[in-house]
Amino acid sequence: MDSAQALHRLHFAFTITYHYLFPQLTMGLALVIFLWKTMALRTGEDRYNRAARFWTRIFAINFAMGVATGIPMQFQFGTNWARFAETAGGVIGQTLAMEGVYSFFLESTFLGLLLFGERRLGPRGHWFAALCVFAGSWLSGFFIVATNAWMQHPVGYTIDAAGRLQLASVWALLLNPWALWQYAHTMLGSVVTAGVVIGSVGAAYVLLGRHADAGRTFVRMGVPAGLIGSVLLAFPTGDTQGKMVAHNQPVTLAAMEGLFETVEGAPLAILGQPDMDRLELDNPLEVPRMLSFLTYQRWGAEVKGLKDFSREDWPQNIPLLYYSYHIMVGLGTIFIAILGVAALQLWRRRLFESRWTLWPLALLLPFPYIANTAGWMTAELGRQPWLIYGLMRTQEGFSANVSAGNAMFTLIGFMGMYTILSILFLLLVFRELEHGPQPDDAASTHAG
Amino acid sequence: METLWFALVAGMLAMYVVFDGFDLGAGIVHLYAGRSDRERRLVLQTIGPVWDGNEVWLLAAGGTLFFAFPVLYASSLSGFYLPLMMVLWLFMLRGLAIEFRHHFDNAVWRPFWDVVFAGSSALLAFFLGAALGNVVRGVPLDEEARFFLPLWTDFRTGAAPGILDWYTGLVGAGAFLALAEHGGWWVALKAGGEVQRRARAAARAAWWGVAAFTLVVTAVTFGLQPRVLARLSAHPWGLVFPAIALAGLAVTGWSGRLGEDRRAFLGSCAYLIGMLASVAFGLYPFVLPSSVDPSRGLDIYAAAAGPYGLRVGLAWFVPGMVLVTAYFVFTYRRLAGKTTMQEDGY
Numbered sequence: 001m002d003s004a005q006a007l008h009r010l011h012f013a014f015t016i017t018y019h020y021l022f023p024q025l026t027m028g029l030a031l032v033i034f035l036w037k038t039m040a041l042r043t044g045e046d047r048y049n050r051a052a053r054f055w056t057r058i059f060a061i062n063f064a065m066g067v068a069t070g071i072p073m074q075f076q077f078g079t080n081w082a083r084f085a086e087t088a089g090g091v092i093g094q095t096l097a098m099e100g101v102y103s104f105f106l107e108s109t110f111l112g113l114l115l116f117g118e119r120r121l122g123p124r125g126h127w128f129a130a131l132c133v134f135a136g137s138w139l140s141g142f143f144i145v146a147t148n149a150w151m152q153h154p155v156g157y158t159i160d161a162a163g164r165l166q167l168a169s170v171w172a173l174l175l176n177p178w179a180l181w182q183y184a185h186t187m188l189g190s191v192v193t194a195g196v197v198i199g200s201v202g203a204a205y206v207l208l209g210r211h212a213d214a215g216r217t218f219v220r221m222g223v224p225a226g227l228i229g230s231v232l233l234a235f236p237t238g239d240t241q242g243k244m245v246a247h248n249q250p251v252t253l254a255a256m257e258g259l260f261e262t263v264e265g266a267p268l269a270i271l272g273q274p275d276m277d278r279l280e281l282d283n284p285l286e287v288p289r290m291l292s293f294l295t296y297q298r299w300g301a302e303v304k305g306l307k308d309f310s311r312e313d314w315p316q317n318i319p320l321l322y323y324s325y326h327i328m329v330g331l332g333t334i335f336i337a338i339l340g341v342a343a344l345q346l347w348r349r350r351l352f353e354s355r356w357t358l359w360p361l362a363l364l365l366p367f368p369y370i371a372n373t374a375g376w377m378t379a380e381l382g383r384q385p386w387l388i389y390g391l392m393r394t395q396e397g398f399s400a401n402v403s404a405g406n407a408m409f410t411l412i413g414f415m416g417m418y419t420i421l422s423i424l425f426l427l428l429v430f431r432e433l434e435h436g437p438q439p440d441d442a443a444s445t446h447a448g
Numbered sequence: 449m450e451t452l453w454f455a456l457v458a459g460m461l462a463m464y465v466v467f468d469g470f471d472l473g474a475g476i477v478h479l480y481a482g483r484s485d486r487e488r489r490l491v492l493q494t495i496g497p498v499w500d501g502n503e504v505w506l507l508a509a510g511g512t513l514f515f516a517f518p519v520l521y522a523s524s525l526s527g528f529y530l531p532l533m534m535v536l537w538l539f540m541l542r543g544l545a546i547e548f549r550h551h552f553d554n555a556v557w558r559p560f561w562d563v564v565f566a567g568s569s570a571l572l573a574f575f576l577g578a579a580l581g582n583v584v585r586g587v588p589l590d591e592e593a594r595f596f597l598p599l600w601t602d603f604r605t606g607a608a609p610g611i612l613d614w615y616t617g618l619v620g621a622g623a624f625l626a627l628a629e630h631g632g633w634w635v636a637l638k639a640g641g642e643v644q645r646r647a648r649a650a651a652r653a654a655w656w657g658v659a660a661f662t663l664v665v666t667a668v669t670f671g672l673q674p675r676v677l678a679r680l681s682a683h684p685w686g687l688v689f690p691a692i693a694l695a696g697l698a699v700t701g702w703s704g705r706l707g708e709d710r711r712a713f714l715g716s717c718a719y720l721i722g723m724l725a726s727v728a729f730g731l732y733p734f735v736l737p738s739s740v741d742p743s744r745g746l747d748i749y750a751a752a753a754g755p756y757g758l759r760v761g762l763a764w765f766v767p768g769m770v771l772v773t774a775y776f777v778f779t780y781r782r783l784a785g786k787t788t789m790q791e792d793g794y
Contacts, residue, residue, distance in 0.1 A: 074511060088518075100511035102764075108503075166756065168756060399529070401526050401595065406529060413533065
């Protein structure tokens with residue numbers, strides 16, 4: 001791999017991976033805050049408003065981080081991927097411009113009102129501000145996922161005389177089936193992050209015996225939200241995406257599953273390490289015939305292995321792709337188990353006495369972040385060696401006029417900048433968690 | 449259709465400069481206008497509820513540029529790679545300074561972020577001006593409309609310039625003064641007491657600099673980029689744009705002396721819009737002139753997306769802008785009048 005290409009890829013991968021740590025919480029949290037505001041309006045119980053207020057402060061810190069790290073993303077298409085931007089801008093520029101016009105203005109207008117406007121707006125007005133922030137952030141997610149989905153599965157375009165891709169149907173772009181399923185899957189992932197973070201913090205408060213009332217309110221929201229999200233992530237959204245990959249990107253499926261040989265009745269690898277020298281899976285732990293069934297609903301169906309695809313079409317980093325995919329699926333399964341037990345205990349009204357259930361719940365906090373990151377890595381590594389699947393290879397897309405040295409300079413700059421950001425972020429969030437939701441927390445004191 | 453999108457993107461950039469310009473300018477005068485922590489909080493509170501929305505104009509303009517003129521987007525962003533990345537870092541630092549300053553109340557944390565806020569605002573104003581200077585001067589485009597500019601070469605304009613040369617530096621300094629004045633009037637308009645008095649003094653002082661720079665930069669630009677003067681003499685109706693700028697400058701100078709902050713601020717808005725519109729008019733139909741061959745360059749027809757995309761873009765862009773206008777009217781009406789010091793927030 002040419003070193004300029006490698007650096008431009010790493011540049012984008014690093015900045016996008018870091019960026020996505022924040023929106024994955026804020027999008028889910030925006031929904032949860034909206035639900036709490038709705039419950040407060042319906043029941044008149046103030047504990048929902050207190051919970052919303054506390055999490056809005058955490059939301060604000062995360063949102064500021066998301067905005068700060070999100071600005072470079074939009075520009076990187078032009079700075080580091082100029083040949084791609086020129087070729088595909090006629091299509092994906094549409095969704096990115098829509099995001100700016102429809103989401104960013106909406107969010108920036110109403111976030112301030114959500115943060116500082118509770119007293120002046122009254123309950124209904126404040127509820128409306130929560131709705132607008134929720135709508136803005138979920139719209140933003142849609143435009144980004146639609147952009148990515150088009151790169152995975154290009155639709156609604158023509159190729160002009162200069163070899164550039166031009167939009168042929170805006171509806172095809174927005175209603176790309178790949179986009180709709182990927183959007184559902186991504187947003188559910190965000191709901192799981194928010195649900196688990198809220199549930200974990202709540203469980204920790206209960207275990208600590210501090211802010212225990214508020215902690216119970218958090219757990220009652222976080223556990224069901226996380227469980228519903230986790231189940232829907234597996235089925236139907238994950239399952240359908242798997243089938244779309246099998247149909248449109250069969251070589252990606254083989255690489256994700258670590259399947260080297262074409263076989264009828266292909267097994268599903270649960271564990272094992274892809275050995276790229278001998279082209280086999282080391283130490284495999286497999287469920288016989290399961291992959292064939294999951295993919296084609298027939299136990300004996302043939303699944304094509306990597307060896308039957310041209311090597312130049314293989315994703316470049318098969319082990320990383322394989323591990324990303326397995327980590328995502330493995331963690332997703334663990335979420336269903338832990339949250340399922342917690343939900344059962346909650347339903348039996350025993351959860352808050354059961355330390356055996358609260359502890360795993362409290363420790364679950366970082367894992368949705370890992371699962372969501374692994375999921376995005378699966379999507380992005382799985383698309384390789386293509387930048388736009390079947391149309392443009394990654395090596396044809398980066399800015400050839402920006403040298404490796406310049407790309408490394410700014411990559412190091414971003415790494416330094418994000419190190420500082422991480423320290424500040426953790427400092428501020430831990431301070432909020434330490435402070436906790438106060439029972440006398442007046443409408444908009446202690447701004448976040 | 450290409451011309452319409454050229455005007456729309458230029459209009460969005462002008463909106464960006466007018467709106468984010470005043471909060472950048474507030475940052476430039478921040479340390480001078482606000483001496484105590486309380487006064488500095490007041491400066492921040494005049495822009496607190498709006499700065500983020502103002503900055504969105506740049507993101508939205510960037511997105512619109514990407515979709516309407518993908519070739520220009522690809523060429524300019526990769527060609528101006530280094531300064532653009534530095535601008536992004538400055539934007540990040542500045543946003544954090546505004547949002548994180550109020551989280552701790554101590555004598556190290558707050559003054560630190562005050563300096564970050566003022567410094568990043570000042571550098572951004574300078575860099576945005578220098579960027580404009582680079583576009584006017586032109587860049588060494590190759591056959592594929594690509595280029596890569598180093599930060600500086602010999603500080604001279606010519607076939608192989610750097611981002612910073614005497615001309616772009618001059619435009620950058622002019623932008624710094626213009627936004628300092630713009631932000632000064634904003635703070636004077638929104639704040640009271642000593643903060644208002646100092647912001648006014650800063651804006652009045654900056655006005656003289658702006659007036660002088662306007663003369664110098666205009667004269668130099670006519671020499672450096674003959675296209676601008678040629679366009680103006682071929683289409684004299686375009687003189688309306690420089691006339692707006694001059695009228696704005698005159699109104700600001702006159703009203704500023706009388707202490708009519710509101711009119712002075714509006715005059716400054718007119719000045720910025722007039723100047724940017726003059727540049728856009730003077731370069732049209734080029735969006736990136738060539739510094740190698742003055743007759744060539746990237747024009748809107750070569751840079752634009754396909755006709756269907758541009759047409760369908762209007763269908764969602766226009767309703768979107770109606771909504772955006774509604775948000776801005778709502779926000780600024782809600783915040784009309786003097787900013788009252790809030791104990792919570794910023």
